[in-house]
Amino acid sequence: MSVGIDDISFYSSGMFLPLATLAEHNGEDPDKYRIGLGQERMGVPAQDEDIVTLAANAARPLINSDNRENITTVLFATESSIDQSKAAGVYVQRLLGLGSNCRIVELKQACYSATAALQMACGLVARKPESQVLVLASDIARYGFDTPGEATQGCGAIAFIVKANPRLLAVHAETGCYSEDVMDFWRPNYMDTALVDGKYSTIIYLKALRQSWKNYHEAGGLDFGDFSRFCYHLPFTKMGEKAHRKLAVTNGVSMDVELLEKQIGSGLLYNRQIGNSYSASLYIGLLSLLENDQEDLSGQNVGLFSYGSGCVGEFFSVTVQPGYKQYSRRVQHVDMLETRQELDYEGYASLFSHTCPKDGGEHYFPSEAAGHYRLAGIHDHKRIYTETGD
Ligand code: COA
8 A cells, every 4th residue: 555645736825026026126136036046926925815724725626525524634734823822724624614523733843844744644544544634734934025035935835635545646655854953044933024044044954955865865765866856845946956956966966957957847837936835835846846747757756855944854755656647736726826916016015014913903804815715804813714705
């Protein structure tokens, strides 16, 4: 029996800022963002969107009358948590109409936690093969205006179902981890934006990659040459290129532009359009690979590196299942990205400076969200989620 990802979908907000607009405002060369960071657009959440609505919108296409009652666990990975106590997944359970015989929990470790969720889900399914686990990862990346990280903001959510004998990806048991107590990126409870030592974070990322790869290999994992494609955590897509070049050098493989494009190019497309989505970013990249690669990847191995500042890294691998293409939602995902509303700088600044009020008062938000679910307001300290009918 294999265990892995049976179905997968993603969602980002209905509004975006072109990074060329941000470059013009910040007095930067647009090529710094387009080429230097590898980013074109940044997803900007509406006032009535948060990690719950993004995740519920991502998961909605995956839920049907066949699996609604069979999902026994919901794991919600995020580093933009909305509550210190209640798991965001409990709201999603109600919005999606999932059965009540279900365990739900939230996981945190910067951008890494969705990988912990995936590994836990595989363990649960291996122990009870008839069960299905819904993994959600949803984040809004905020660094603040006029910070070096500003151009790498964004938002997005991924949802996938982990099952026995999956239709899309079988996850291998071998895995390699690396953890170290470092302060490259963190967000104290009293702050809405992350604190980051950006250059240091890229150095630690690459160190964690080397060490995780070594540990993966020691655990009996595949060789570099056994993989046809690689996906990396993508705080900005250029980071994936840097990581892949580093892994190639580590393995004595010479990496030219053509091989780089073949091995990671199709996995960068969605992230380039939405920006950083923290915990979701590796998996939105994986989805981008499955939906956009021109080759039939059936039977081929994909290597994945997950990184969360602070830090935890994990290298693991999957095999693409024959027939995976027939379950693609590419048309819907591309349509979602292409029908987003473009913002000017003032529109972005106004939306991004909106953070959920903390005064304990009554708040109702304008109806802006493009998806099926929205955060209508806050009443009596409780978030009120509604359906838009779209
Ligand atoms: N044309 C093409 N490339 C250009 C350019 C231009 N006109 N101007 C600059 N660049 C390149 C730089 O050479 C650099 O490339 P390199 O890293 O390959 O050398 C890249 O664009 C970024 O420029 P840099 O000056 O280093 O940017 P920065 O100091 O503004 O910050 C980060 C970059 C990533 C540190 C910053 O965006 C950040 O802190 N991000 C958040 C943290 C993060 O994402 N960490 C990643 C690990 S989780």
